[in-house]
Amino acid sequence: MIWLDTLVQGILLGGLYALFAAGLSLVFGIMRLVNLAHGDLIVFAAYLVLMGVTLLGLSPWVAALIAMPAMFALGWLLQAAVLNRVLGKDILPPLLVTFGLSVALQNGLLEAFSADSRRIPVGALEGASLDLGLVTVGVMPLMTFASAIVAIVALNGLFYHTALGRAFRATSDDAVTAGLMGIEPKRVFAVATGIAMVVVTLAALYLGMRANFDPSIGPARLIYAFEAVIIGGLGSLWGTLAGGIIIGVAQAAGAAVNPEWQILAGHIAFLAVMLLKPRGLFPRAVD
Amino acid sequence: MLLETRALTANYGQFGALFGVDITVAAGECLAIIGANGAGKSTLMRSITGVIRNEPGMVLHKGEPIGALPSAEILKRGIAMVPEGRRLFASLSVEENLLIGGQARKASGPWSLEAVYDLFPILRERRKNPGTALSGGQQQMVAIGRALMSNPELLLCDEISLGLAPVVIRDIYAALPKVRQSGAAIVLVEQDIGKALAVADRVYCMMEGRVTLVAKPAEVTREEVHSAYFGVAA
Numbered sequence: 001m002i003w004l005d006t007l008v009q010g011i012l013l014g015g016l017y018a019l020f021a022a023g024l025s026l027v028f029g030i031m032r033l034v035n036l037a038h039g040d041l042i043v044f045a046a047y048l049v050l051m052g053v054t055l056l057g058l059s060p061w062v063a064a065l066i067a068m069p070a071m072f073a074l075g076w077l078l079q080a081a082v083l084n085r086v087l088g089k090d091i092l093p094p095l096l097v098t099f100g101l102s103v104a105l106q107n108g109l110l111e112a113f114s115a116d117s118r119r120i121p122v123g124a125l126e127g128a129s130l131d132l133g134l135v136t137v138g139v140m141p142l143m144t145f146a147s148a149i150v151a152i153v154a155l156n157g158l159f160y161h162t163a164l165g166r167a168f169r170a171t172s173d174d175a176v177t178a179g180l181m182g183i184e185p186k187r188v189f190a191v192a193t194g195i196a197m198v199v200v201t202l203a204a205l206y207l208g209m210r211a212n213f214d215p216s217i218g219p220a221r222l223i224y225a226f227e228a229v230i231i232g233g234l235g236s237l238w239g240t241l242a243g244g245i246i247i248g249v250a251q252a253a254g255a256a257v258n259p260e261w262q263i264l265a266g267h268i269a270f271l272a273v274m275l276l277k278p279r280g281l282f283p284r285a286v287d
Numbered sequence: 288m289l290l291e292t293r294a295l296t297a298n299y300g301q302f303g304a305l306f307g308v309d310i311t312v313a314a315g316e317c318l319a320i321i322g323a324n325g326a327g328k329s330t331l332m333r334s335i336t337g338v339i340r341n342e343p344g345m346v347l348h349k350g351e352p353i354g355a356l357p358s359a360e361i362l363k364r365g366i367a368m369v370p371e372g373r374r375l376f377a378s379l380s381v382e383e384n385l386l387i388g389g390q391a392r393k394a395s396g397p398w399s400l401e402a403v404y405d406l407f408p409i410l411r412e413r414r415k416n417p418g419t420a421l422s423g424g425q426q427q428m429v430a431i432g433r434a435l436m437s438n439p440e441l442l443l444c445d446e447i448s449l450g451l452a453p454v455v456i457r458d459i460y461a462a463l464p465k466v467r468q469s470g471a472a473i474v475l476v477e478q479d480i481g482k483a484l485a486v487a488d489r490v491y492c493m494m495e496g497r498v499t500l501v502a503k504p505a506e507v508t509r510e511e512v513h514s515a516y517f518g519v520a521a
Contacts, residue, residue, distance in 0.1 A: 163386070163390050166379060166383050166386065166387050166390065167387065167390065169376065169378040169379055169383075170376045170378070170379060170387050172378065173376040173377050173378050173379070174374060174376060176338060176358070177370060177374040177376070178376075178387075179337070179338070179357060179358035179359050179362075180336055180338070180358050180362060180367075180368045180370060181362065181387050181388055181390065181391060181433070181437075182358075182359045182362035182363055182390065182391025182392050182437065183359060183387070183390070183391055184357070184359045
């Protein structure tokens with residue numbers, strides 16, 4: 001029964017990792033851009049939600065709803081003003097720029113909020129749980145997982161059933177020919193990064209409500225997100241959820257054996273998948 | 288004049304590809320541009336459509352300079368392209384490939400999804416298939432339909448018969464009169480001299496980045512075309 005509990009907790013934890021990774025997967029799928037500042041942007045959004053809660057007295061949900069359009073605008077601007085200038089055949093410039101942005105964000109947050117760890121207060125919800133008979137699950141992890149599913153269903157719907165999604169996929173396939181169809185790749189990229197930042201805000205909400213955070217934890221979130229994207233197969237959103245779940249279950253299983261093995265077990269699961277399926281479980285992208 | 292190039296030059300790095308090309312396309316006209324491999328035909332198409340940017344005044348649309356505009360702006364002005372090699376979007380179905388052609392330019396005109404399916408009925412049957420899962424000829428039909436979906440005033444077709452079986456080429460060319468009836472001007476880039484002369488109102492021949500002949504098909508001799516095409520008399 002302990003193993004069933006471990007499995008369920010791991011799957012639910014995977015929902016959080018999938019949320020971390022969905023925005024990264026979207027951006028990579030469309031423009032082959034690896035945003036090394038992704039984790040720091042999650043932390044930045046968490047502070048934004050925290051400010052809404054502590055300074056304006058809003059509930060975390062309302063604060064996140066307000067933060068989402070602000071983060072969309074930030075993502076749009078970041079892509080239009082900075083990242084579009086460095087996207088090209090050479091993958092090194094965007095990596096360097098987003099690495100620099102990561103360092104700048106961490107230091108900026110450190111200046112603004114100090115190194116103290118913080119948490120978004122949620123009241124009674126924090127410890128609430130549901131007894132499902134065989135296992136007991138926390139309400140917050142359950143909500144996180146449900147949000148991940150909703151986010152991925154919504155992104156998939158956008159990607160495969162809207163004109164914007166068609167433009168995303170066409171630009172991803174062949175930006176020059178997409179231009180001949182009247183699509184402006186740089187504008188498409190800016191909208192995609194804006195949408196990714198909305199998902200980042202959702203991830204930040206659960207990150208901040210479930211655990212303490214401080215300005216330095218972004219890079220570790222990036223690694224979990226990156227591993228989930230790679231395990232799932234580059235560019236596949238459902239694959240990203242599967243990747244998140246694999247890491248979550250591995251971490252929960254590792255922790256059940258020995259609490260010190262939690263993080264290591266997740267990374268070992270990642271390496272094992274890479275050995276067996278180097279292109280990930282459900283690769284969409286050809287390259 | 289619907290479209291005009293004036294002393295158009297283009298380079299790939301240090302390698303010059305076009306050296307002062309002047310062409311004109313009138314509304315509703317069908318123009319053929321013929322020439323051997325490397326003559327500069329595709330570079331001319333890429334320059335007109337903004338894939339290669341030029342001095343603004345080197346390409347004029349209804350008298351306005353468009354030489355420095357990006358591809359998306361050119362399309363919005365009603366100049367659509369069927370690119371060499373079809374270049375369908377691999378992630379999109381046949382129908383999505385068609386829809387994306389009409390997504391950015393909302394112009395009124397005869398072309399719609401149904402009109403394209405009527406032009407190429409086989410595409411209606413294959414509409415849910417991935418675009419790249421089709422035969423070469425069917426892919427070419429999608430590429431033409433995709434360009435028509437924007438209801439263009441000018442349709443540029445780059446090597447639409449390349450690599451296709453003669454019977455398939457016949458089907459593709461059979462669609463062109465219907466495109467003309469819709470009012471669009473057509474520029475056909477071709478290596479097949481016979482095909483080009485059969486459908487065009489005027490023909491330009493290019494060689495080594497220069498225009499070597501401008502003529503009406505009925506008024507030009509086989510020897511003149513041969514000489515302009517290969518640089519030697521037949």
